[in-house]
Amino acid sequence: MSTIENTQPLACKELVELVTDYLEGSLPAAERARIDRHIAGCDGCSAYIEQMRVTLRALGSIPEETITPQAREALLHAFRDFRAG
Numbered sequence: 001m002s003t004i005e006n007t008q009p010l011a012c013k014e015l016v017e018l019v020t021d022y023l024e025g026s027l028p029a030a031e032r033a034r035i036d037r038h039i040a041g042c043d044g045c046s047a048y049i050e051q052m053r054v055t056l057r058a059l060g061s062i063p064e065e066t067i068t069p070q071a072r073e074a075l076l077h078a079f080r081d082f083r084a085g
């Protein structure tokens with residue numbers, strides 16, 4: 001992980017990787033800003049963040065095993081379908 005501030009647009013895949021840290025408030029401000037910018041223009045990730053926020057509130061925290069590589073793949077496929085439609 002580079003410490004240089006990354007101002008490149010965030011990919012959906014990256015957002016999925018960062019969502020738990022984002023919701024737990026443990027991301028650096030620059031990373032949070034990248035996510036905020038991304039979800040402002042991405043309905044799929046906006047919906048995903050909202051769903052995760054509800055889940056987090058319900059559970060109090062997100063167990064590591066909640067987001068498996070398989071779940072990430074399924075989400076990314078769902079995003080593609082969503083954006084294609």
Ligand SMILES: [Zn+2]
Binds near residue numbers: 011012015038046
């Ligand atoms: Zn996205």
